[in-house]
Structure formats: structure tokens, C-alpha cells
Amino acid sequence: MFSLSSTVQPQVTVPLSHLINAFHSPKNTSISVSVSASQNHHRDVVPDHEATGNEPVLNLRDLGLSELKIGQIDQLVDSLLPGFCKGKSISSHWHTSHVSAQSFFENKYGYLDMFSTLRSSCLYRQHSRTLKSICSDLQCWPVFIQSRGFKTLKSRTRRLQSTSERLTETQHITPSFVKGFLLRDRGSDVESLDKLMKTKNIPEAHQDAFKTGFAEGFLKAQALTQKTNDSLRRTRLILFVLLLFGIYGLLKNPFLSVRFRTTTGLDSAVDPVQMKNVTFEHVKGVEEAKQELQEVVEFLKNPQKFTVLGGKLPKGILLVGPPGTGKTLLARAVAGEADVPFYYASGSEFDEMFVGVGASRIRNLFREAKANAPCVIFIDELDSVGGKRIESPMHPYSRQTINQLLAEMDGFKPNEGVIIIGATNFPEALDNALIRPGRFDMQVTVPRPDVKGRTEILKWYLNKIKFDQSVDPEIIARGTVGFSGAELENLVNQAALKAAVDGKEMVTMKELEFSKDKILMGPERRSVEIDNKNKTITAYHESGHAIIAYYTKDAMPINKATIMPRGPTLGHVSLLPENDRWNETRSQLLAQMDVSMGGRVAEELIFGTDHITTGASSDFDNATKIAKRMVTKFGMSEKLGVMTYSDTGKLSPETQSAIEQEIRILLRDSYERAKHILKTHAKEHKNLAEALLTYETLDAKEIQIVLEGKKLEVR
Ligand SMILES: Nc1ncnc2c1ncn2[C@@H]1O[C@H](COP(=O)(O)OP(=O)(O)OP(=O)(O)O)[C@@H](O)[C@H]1O
Numbered sequence: 013m014f015s016l017s018s019t020v021q022p023q024v025t026v027p028l029s030h031l032i033n034a035f036h037s038p039k040n041t042s043i044s045v046s047v048s049a050s051q052n053h054h055r056d057v058v059p060d061h062e063a064t065g066n067e068p069v070l071n072l073r074d075l076g077l078s079e080l081k082i083g084q085i086d087q088l089v090d091s092l093l094p095g096f097c098k099g100k101s102i103s104s105h106w107h108t109s110h111v112s113a114q115s116f117f118e119n120k121y122g123y124l125d126m127f128s129t130l131r132s133s134c135l136y137r138q139h140s141r142t143l144k145s146i147c148s149d150l151q152c153w154p155v156f157i158q159s160r161g162f163k164t165l166k167s168r169t170r171r172l173q174s175t176s177e178r179l180t181e182t183q184h185i186t187p188s189f190v191k192g193f194l195l196r197d198r199g200s201d202v203e204s205l206d207k208l209m210k211t212k213n214i215p216e217a218h219q220d221a222f223k224t225g226f227a228e229g230f231l232k233a234q235a236l237t238q239k240t241n242d243s244l245r246r247t248r249l250i251l252f253v254l255l256l257f258g259i260y261g262l263l264k265n266p267f268l269s270v271r272f273r274t275t276t277g278l279d280s281a282v283d284p285v286q287m288k289n290v291t292f293e294h295v296k297g298v299e300e301a302k303q304e305l306q307e308v309v310e311f312l313k314n315p316q317k318f319t320v321l322g323g324k325l326p327k328g329i330l331l332v333g334p335p336g337t338g339k340t341l342l343a344r345a346v347a348g349e350a351d352v353p354f355y356y357a358s359g360s361e362f363d364e365m366f367v368g369v370g371a372s373r374i375r376n377l378f379r380e381a382k383a384n385a386p387c388v389i390f391i392d393e394l395d396s397v398g399g400k401r402i403e404s405p406m407h408p409y410s411r412q413t414i415n416q417l418l419a420e421m422d423g424f425k426p427n428e429g430v431i432i433i434g435a436t437n438f439p440e441a442l443d444n445a446l447i448r449p450g451r452f453d454m455q456v457t458v459p460r461p462d463v464k465g466r467t468e469i470l471k472w473y474l475n476k477i478k479f480d481q482s483v484d485p486e487i488i489a490r491g492t493v494g495f496s497g498a499e500l501e502n503l504v505n506q507a508a509l510k511a512a513v514d515g516k517e518m519v520t521m522k523e524l525e526f527s528k529d530k531i532l533m534g535p536e537r538r539s540v541e542i543d544n545k546n547k548t549i550t551a552y553h554e555s556g557h558a559i560i561a562y563y564t565k566d567a568m569p570i571n572k573a574t575i576m577p578r579g580p581t582l583g584h585v586s587l588l589p590e591n592d593r594w595n596e597t598r599s600q601l602l603a604q605m606d607v608s609m610g611g612r613v614a615e616e617l618i619f620g621t622d623h624i625t626t627g628a629s630s631d632f633d634n635a636t637k638i639a640k641r642m643v644t645k646f647g648m649s650e651k652l653g654v655m656t657y658s659d660t661g662k663l664s665p666e667t668q669s670a671i672e673q674e675i676r677i678l679l680r681d682s683y684e685r686a687k688h689i690l691k692t693h694a695k696e697h698k699n700l701a702e703a704l705l706t707y708e709t710l711d712a713k714e715i716q717i718v719l720e721g722k723k724l725e726v727r
Pocket residue numbers: 294295296297298333334335336337338339340341342392393435436437469472496497498499501
């Protein structure tokens with residue numbers, strides 16, 4: 013019975029350490045019944061393994077059996093100690109019930125179960141210490157672990173580790189066994205030197221030299237390993253530094269950083285700037301606005317002067333005007349003149365999707381500003397934060413932000429020294445609560461500069477570049493009606509770039525005119541191939557406009573005529589008002605219509621009715637617009653009287669047809685006047701067209717020379 017159980021036992025597959033414990037530890041009870049049975053044997057035969065410490069220790073190498081295969085050990089024991097193997101009878105009993113092999117184990121694994129055979133054998137009982145020693149030297153002791161899947165190096169290491177852990181936990185395992193077990197892979201290195209010397213038959217006299225060489229090689233290999241380790245360490249360090257840089261770069265990325273700031277609400281936008289270098293001197297053409305802001309500067313410079321008299325200054329100033337007219341520049345100049353810190357914030361910065369972020373930024377901004385009073389807070393694009401409070405799914409928390417702004421503005425006294433300047437292009441979009449007295453109660457308009465302002469601005473920016481003395485900023489200013497300060501700055505800059513590209517040393521009128529046309533009408537299209545016929549038509553068309561402008565009393569003076577294609581046009585004539593026109597007379601409006609008609613009239617007179625082109629459509633648009641406004645807005649039609657007709661669609665059919673009739677008469681008369689002038693000045697018309705075909709572009713002086721019948725200097 014007992015031996016049977018031991019024969020069956022290997023079907024329970026347990027790790028080697030457990031088996032070892034089963035051999036050596038009488039305390040171990042965690043294994044199967046059959047194993048504890050074998051413990052009893054162990055106790056009977058070897059009561060105290062310490063006591064047998066003097067027994068000679070044999071190992072496989074000593075016996076010259078290190079090459080022995082595991083499956084052969086049983087046979088070896090059988091042949092060496094046949095008298096002790098009584099267990100054979102038991103296995104023969106088992107043998108009768110199984111035809112294929114002697115045991116389940118053998119059937120399953122294909123070789124004999126060493127342990128059970130050994131344990132049941134006399135060899136084990138009588139020479140247990142020797143066997144232990146043999147075990148310690150066995151480098152490939154079978155470890156029965158049922159595992160599925162791939163065996164990786166990692167799993168092998170883990171298995172080794174877990175095995176060794178369990179081994180060290182057990183006090184009854186001899187240190188040499190553990191050592192031998194753990195070092196079983198490394199032992200081969202030590203062996204190989206001896207083996208090598210033996211196999212190479214190195215004479216004893218040379219053995220020392222051989223060993224020295226071996227050691228040197230070993231040391232070199234170690235140095236190489238060290239080098240590899242060093243370079244690995246260096247690579248790791250470089251990778252780590254690169255990673256740090258990468259993370260830093262990501263945080264610096266505008267999109268990410270904005271998101272970061274947004275989500276954390278950390279961005280306080282409260283770094284003040286000292287604006288010493290910007291003063292009112294830098295802002296041109298907005299004299300009225302500067303005068304109004306002068307008193308704010310005085311207050312910031314000397315608040316006591318105002319408080320003594322009990323006067324209150326506005327807390328908030330609203331700068332209203334089109335984009336690029338210098339609102340930001342003015343606010344900076346206020347801070348610069350007063351020499352106080354300038355806090356810049358853009359309204360859109362407060363416009364956040366996240367709850368309370370906008371409000372908290374406003375709180376931070378005002379807290380910082382109050383701590384550094386006197387100072388200026390400038391909120392650009394105020395309409396995006398202070399727009400009318402509407403319930404919008406896009407900006408669910410905008411109310412919170414504007415409420416916070418209102419609360420902050422109420423939260424400090426008028427003479428505390430903090431001036432808030434807001435800027436907007438759409439004052440009508442602002443929330444009413446924001447523009448009531450006590451908040452943004454002072455409004456300063458910053459309009460587009462007039463011709464004088466434009467001249468000043470042009471001069472200011474021209475002084476920053478190299479320009480020819482022949483440049484007359486006023487001429488450019490006259491031709492840039494409606495330009496803002498920013499657009500004029502851009503004009504000068506583009507002229508400087510053009511001069512640089514053309515390899516010129518200075519900017520001349522030519523470059524300035526060029527960049528003006530580019531801004532007004534788009535870039536030149538030099539690459540467009542225009543055939544001679546079309547060029548001729550364009551030349552006569554444009555000189556038709558020019559002739560009418562030249563010979564009509566109230567028309568604007570001509571500035572330039574060109575047949576160079578630019579933007580959507582094949583050519584154009586530019587006229588310059590002497591001054592900005594605040595209003596226009598009837599005769600001026602009629603003259604503008606006549607000039608517009610000049611193009612088509614010229615085509616008709618020169619090429620015949622059948623050859624008129626589509627090129628006059630924008631001229632007619634222009635003329636019709638003027639005529640319509642004269643009739644419906646300016647009360648300039650005798651038939652319809654001094655009355656405005658705003659929504660012509662709602663008018664009676666009679667009135668509508670009367671208006672149309674009047675407009676048609678105005679246009680027809682204009683056409684006839686133009687025809688008369690061109691017929692009268694047919695010679696000049698021809699000369700000018702030919703000059704345009706030759707020179708492509710003519711300025712005012714050149715046009716005058718041609719029309720006076722003089723010869724143009726060859727360019
Ligand atoms: N009146 C001016 N005098 C001198 N430079 C000007 C003037 N107006 C505008 N500029 C130039 O144009 C730039 C842009 O102007 P600024 O930002 O002040 O305009 P803004 O009215 O605040 O425009 P936005 O409404 O778009 O914010 C200025 O930095 C300045 O270089």
C-alpha cells in the first residue's frame with residue numbers, strides 16, 4: 013500500500029523545492045499524504061542530519077558521472093547497488109496492470125520517476141547525505157512545473173526566483189545545495205578554463221602564462237562591458253534629457269499651453285508692462301482723443317490734485333473706433349505718459365468654456381492692479397467679454413465673467429488710482445450695465461484719420477525707413493481715404509519691402525504708389541498675357557476716363573492712369589481729392605458720373621457700337637449708385653422733390669417708376685456730356701491712349717504733358 017502510493021505520487025506535479033522540503037523537513041505538512049509518508053521514512057533512518065555531518069560527501073563530478081543523463085540514474089543505481097533495490101517487486105506489481113510502461117509517470121513523461129524510485133529504494137535510506145550532495149551537483153534537476161504557453165526568459169527568471177525564494181525560506185536546505193542550485197548556470201564558466209587546458213593539452217610550464225592570458229582577456233572583456241554600460245547609461249541620460257525637453261516644448265506649444273492655462277485657470281494675465289517708451293508722440297492724427305485722455309494722464313501722475321477739490325474721475329474710459337486706428341496705442345501712451353504700470357488683457361481671454369475661469373482671471377487682474385496702483389488696465393475687444401448678457405449655449409458662463417467685471421469695477425473707489433481703459437469696434441454691442449456712469453462712463457472716439465492725420469502718420473513711419481526726398485506724403489495721404497493708422501503703417505512697410513526687392517537704396521513715390529494700389533486693388537498681374545487688341549481697348553477706355561476728368565471742372569484731379577492689370581481690373585485711373593470731402597456738391601456728383609461714363613463712351617466712339625465691351629460694368633454701377641442717391645437721398649431731383657425714399661420696395665409703383673425715370677435721365681445726360689467732351693478732345697484722347705500703350709502707367713504730371721500736346725521724356 014505504502015509503496016503503491018509512492019508510485020502513484022508523481023502524478024501530483026510539484027516544484028522541486030517542495031520535493032526537497034519533503035526530503036528534508038519533518039515539519040512540512042503542506043504536501044500530499046504520500047509525501048508525508050516518505051518523511052516518516054526519512055525520520056526513521058536519519059534522525060538527525062546534523063549528526064551525520066562527518067559522512068564523506070560524494071558528488072557526481074567526483075564519481076566521474078557529471079555527463080550522466082537523468083533517465084539513466086535509475087539504471088545506474090540498479091546496476092551499482094542491486095541488492096538494495098527491493099522496491100522493484102512493487103514496480104513489477106504495477107507493471108502487471110499497465111502494459112505500456114511501468115508507471116503513470118513513465119506513461120506520461122516518457123522516463124522513470126526518479127524520486128519515487130529513489131525514495132523507495134534502500135540507496136536513499138542508507139546514503140541519503142551522499143544523494144543530497146549529488147543533488148546539489150546536478151545541474152539539470154527536473155523541476156516539474158506544469159506550465160502552458162511560451163517560456164520566456166522572464167518567466168524562467170521568475171521561476172528561478174520563486175524557487176530560490178522558497179528555498180531560502182526553508183532552513184533545512186544545506187547552503188551548498190542552494191549555492192549549487194543558484195549558480196548552476198555559472199559553474200560552466202569556471203569549468204571551461206580547466207576543461208580548455210585539459211583538452212588543449214597545455215603543458216604545466218605554460219599553464220601560468222595561459223591563465224594570465226585568460227585573465228587578461230577576462231579583464232578586457234570586463235572593460236568592454238564597463239564601456240557598454242557607460243554608453244548605455246549615457247544614452248539613457250540623453251533620452252531622459254530629450255524627454256524633458258519634449259515635455260517642456262509641448263507645454264510651450266501655444267495650443268497646449270492655452271489649453272493648460274484654460275483648464276487650470278492659472279493664467280492670471282497680470283504681468284504689467286512699464287510703458288515708458290510709448291507716449292502721445294507716437295500716436296498721430298488723433299488729436300482730439302489725445303486731448304481728452306490728457307486729463308487721465310494728469311490724474312495718474314498726481315491723484316491728490318484731483319481729490320483735494322473733491323472731483324471724481326471716471327473709472328473707465330471706452331475707446332471706440334474702427335480696427336487699427338490706434339486705440340491700443342493710445343492706451344499704452346496714457347500709461348507711458350503717466351509712467352505707471354500697464355496691464356493688458358484681451359476680452360477674448362476671458363471668454364472661456366469652463367466654469368469660472370474667465371471670472372477668476374478678471375479677479376486676478378484687478379487684484380494685481382489694485383496692489384500696484386496707480387496703474388492702467390487695458391481691456392481690448394471689450395465687446396467679447398462685456399457684450400450683452402445673452403443665454404448662449406456657446407458661452408454658458410459669459411454672464412459670470414461680465415458680472416465679475418462689473419463687481420470689480422464697483423469694488424474700488426474712483427480715486428484709488430486704477431484706470432480701466434476698454435476698447436471696442438462695436439460700442440452698440442456692449443451691455444448697458446457696463447456703460448452706465450460709474451463704470452465705462454467716458455467715451456472717446458478714435459476715428460479714421462483725415463488727410464492731415466494720414467499725412468502725419470505717413471511721415472512718422474517714413475521717418476523710420478530710408479526714403480527719397482522727392483517723396484510727398486501728402487499725395488499718398490490724399491489717395492488713401494479711409495485708411496487706418498495700421499493700414500498706413502503697412503503701406504510704408506510694403507513700399508520698403510518692394511524697394512528692397514527691386515534693389516533700390518531708397519523708397520520713392522513709385523514704391524509708395526505701388527503698395528497703395530496693391531492694398532486698394534490687389535497685386536499686379538504682370539504674368540497675365542493680354543493681347544494687343546485688348547490692350548488698345550483698355551488704353552482708350554482708361555484715357556476716356558482721364559480726358560473727362562481732366563476737362564470737367566468739378567471732377568477730382570487725376571493722380572494716375574494705368575493699363576497694368578491688377579486684381580480684377582485690366583487698368584484704372586485714380587483721382588485724388590485735394591482734401592477729404594466732408595460733403596459733395598451736385599456738380600461734383602455729376603462730374604463723378606461723367607468720369608465713370610468716359611470709359612464706355614470712348615469704346616463706342618473709337619471702335620463702334622458693335623465693339624463695345626463688358627469692361628464698363630463697374631463704371632455703370634458707380635454712376636448708377638450716385639444717380640440713385642441723388643434722387644432718393646439728397647433731394648437733387650426736381651421732379652421728386654426734397655424727399656428721401658429709403659425703402660424703394662415699399663413705394664407705390666408710380667413713385668418707383670418716377671424714381672427710375674429720374675435716374676435714367678441723369679445717367680443719359682451724363683453719357684451725353686461725356687460724349688461731347690471726348691468728341692471735342694478726340695486728338696488728346698488718341699495721344700493719351702498711345703502714351704499709355706507705350707508707357708503702361710502715367711502719373712498726373714505726365715498726363716498733363718501729353719494732354720498739352722508735348723512730348724514725353726523717354727523713360
Ligand atoms: N494713429 C496712429 N498713429 C501711429 N500709429 C498708429 C496709429 N494707429 C495705428 N497705428 C499703428 O497700427 C498699429 C495697430 O494699432 P492699434 O492696435 O493701436 O489699433 P486698435 O485700434 O487697437 O486696433 P483693434 O481695434 O484692431 O485692436 C499700432 O501698433 C501702430 O503701429
